[in-house]
Amino acid sequence: MLKNALGRFRLIGILEGISLLIxxxxxxxxxxxxxxKSAVTIVGTLHGYIFLAYIAAIVYTMIKVKWPFRFTIGALISAFIPFGNFILDRRLKNLKTN
Incomplete structure (x- = not known):
């Protein structure tokens, strides 16, 4: 999964999705x-750092894979929807195998 830009993006996306759900x-x-109150402080901070890594991964993957801008915006929007990253990951997995 970590061998290419898309695999790394998928991993970071899954981590971001899990942190949002937590x-x-x-x-x-x-x-x-x-x-x-400390639960939100700790988890929120970790989620924030993972989200920043997710944004960086979107930009990196967009450049490496040459995603269309529309797909990039969709990847960004999926980060704000609970379970959105998992749906996106399934689509990326299907894209890769087809």
């Missing part, structure tokens, strides 16, 4: 239901 479905309930 932030939304674990850290935020801990903060608002149990008063654990």
């Amino acid at each position: 932030l939304l479905f674990i850290a935020m309930p801990l903060k608002y239901w149990f008063g654990m």
Whole structure:
């Protein structure tokens, strides 16, 4: 998976998707239901760094793979939708095998 730009992008995308889900479905309930404010601080910071790496991976992959601009925007939008990165990863996997 890490042998080319697309594989590295897929890995970072999966990590970003997991960090978003942990932030939304674990850290935020801990903060608002149990008063654990540090959960969002810690997970949010980690998610922020992973998101920055994801943005860098989008730009790098766009250049290396020569993605159309429309596909690049779609990859960016998928980062803001829960489970969006997993749907994008499935499409990328199907693109690669077809």
